[in-house]
Amino acid sequence: MALNDTEWIQDFADRRLQYGVSQTKLAVMAGISREHLSRIESGKVAVTEEMKVKLLEALEKFNPEAPLTMLFDYVRIRFPTLDIGHIIKDILQLNIQYMIHEDFGHYSYTEHYYIGDIFVYTSPDEEKGVLLELKGKGCRQFESYLLAQERSWYDFLMDALVDGGVMKRLDLAINDHTGMLDIPELTEKCRNEECVSVFRSFKSYASGELVKHEEQDKAGMGYTLYIGSLKSEVYFCVYEKSYEQYIKLGIPIEEAPIKNRFEIRLKNERAYYAVRDLLTYYDAERTAFSIINRYVRFVDKEADKKRSDWKLSVRWAWFIGENREPLKLTTKPEPYTLDRTLRWIQRQVDPTLKMLETITAKTGVDYLKEIRKSTKLTEKHYKIIEQQTTSTEDVILEKEN
Numbered sequence: 001m002a003l004n005d006t007e008w009i010q011d012f013a014d015r016r017l018q019y020g021v022s023q024t025k026l027a028v029m030a031g032i033s034r035e036h037l038s039r040i041e042s043g044k045v046a047v048t049e050e051m052k053v054k055l056l057e058a059l060e061k062f063n064p065e066a067p068l069t070m071l072f073d074y075v076r077i078r079f080p081t082l083d084i085g086h087i088i089k090d091i092l093q094l095n096i097q098y099m100i101h102e103d104f105g106h107y108s109y110t111e112h113y114y115i116g117d118i119f120v121y122t123s124p125d126e127e128k129g130v131l132l133e134l135k136g137k138g139c140r141q142f143e144s145y146l147l148a149q150e151r152s153w154y155d156f157l158m159d160a161l162v163d164g165g166v167m168k169r170l171d172l173a174i175n176d177h178t179g180m181l182d183i184p185e186l187t188e189k190c191r192n193e194e195c196v197s198v199f200r201s202f203k204s205y206a207s208g209e210l211v212k213h214e215e216q217d218k219a220g221m222g223y224t225l226y227i228g229s230l231k232s233e234v235y236f237c238v239y240e241k242s243y244e245q246y247i248k249l250g251i252p253i254e255e256a257p258i259k260n261r262f263e264i265r266l267k268n269e270r271a272y273y274a275v276r277d278l279l280t281y282y283d284a285e286r287t288a289f290s291i292i293n294r295y296v297r298f299v300d301k302e303a304d305k306k307r308s309d310w311k312l313s314v315r316w317a318w319f320i321g322e323n324r325e326p327l328k329l330t331t332k333p334e335p336y337t338l339d340r341t342l343r344w345i346q347r348q349v350d351p352t353l354k355m356l357e358t359i360t361a362k363t364g365v366d367y368l369k370e371i372r373k374s375t376k377l378t379e380k381h382y383k384i385i386e387q388q389t390t391s392t393e394d395v396i397l398e399k400e401n
Contacts, residue, residue: 030058074171167271183223199228
């Protein structure tokens with residue numbers, strides 16, 4: 001049964017108090033005056049359906065139940081060795097027999113081993129050594145192995161550095177689950193000089209605009225803001241991840257579990273210092289937000305004050321931690337699946353299969369059966385079958401006594 005206005009107001013006020021949010025803060029987030037909010041809660045003015053939506057959206061930005069989560073989103077480490085077996089066995093602690101080997105590589109490497117989206121490259125060139133690369137899905141998959149190994153990201157990074165690993169890239173991602181960030185608003189603040197930053201440049205892309213560089217798969221649609229140069233050793237990418245989830249997974253934008261994402265992109269020396277900080281304090285939130293605060297802050301323009309005295313915007317202050325619960329480094333382990341291949345089959349192959357089935361039904365000629373007779377699986381196909389039918393516990397190496 002739908003709540004009447006009196007019940008809705010009482011439920012709303014109770015939830016606001018439960019979240020520990022003052023009327024002033026909530027009013028600022030909702031874009032109305034505190035007096036107007038007070039009159040709504042006291043029942044002195046009618047509350048429209050449009051205002052209910054606006055107030056609930058503003059209130060959920062203060063939801064103490066993990067409005068933000070953090071994760072590792074990209075890791076690239078070079079090791080000064082040609083012993084790729086050692087890196088797989090002792091650093092990743094995985095069983096090489098379950099990995100697929102290919103006689104080519106990227107970044108000028110000549111071959112690589114991989115399982116799912118976990119890639120290890122090698123080359124005869126001693127200066128290049130062995131390169132470990134975990135992109136977004138690779139990080140999620142590796143977390144399932146870390147969990148089974150009873151290790152953490154901190155343990156893994158410590159093992160890598162102790163073994164002489166050189167950090168080439170590290171991305172830390174902060175997921176905004178409630179719409180705390182407003183990308184168009186941040187972009188407008190950059191244009192209005194309400195972005196106080198060490199960086200000298202920012203680029204923005206509007207919803208639906210094609211991003212013509214290597215980031216286009218991540219941004220694609222939705223509003224995206226780059227703070228800093230993409231060629232520098234540190235820059236930020238803030239984008240509406242709800243659009244990405246819609247394009248890739250078909251999740252309606254309004255139902256997307258992640259509304260926005262703030263990514264910290266670090267390369268070379270900057271990546272090394274971030275890892276050193278992580279291993280010093282074991283506090284990913286401290287590391288991430290100390291980097292953000294070092295390079296950028298968003299303020300509200302005050303005509304009667306100097307720019308240096310402008311106060312932090314309410315949204316930004318909440319995002320970086322003012323009156324917010326401590327942000328923990330969370331993991332979402334995802335074992336490798338055939339999802340990507342299955343989506344490709346659905347889009348590119350299945351329509352043709354359906355066409356052949358229709359022809360067979362009408363003519364009695366089974367083209368698919370004839371094709372299947374001549375189809376042979378390669379060694380790579382058998383290896384993928386082995387990967388898909390093997391448990392996580394079997395893929396990781398057992399601890400030696």
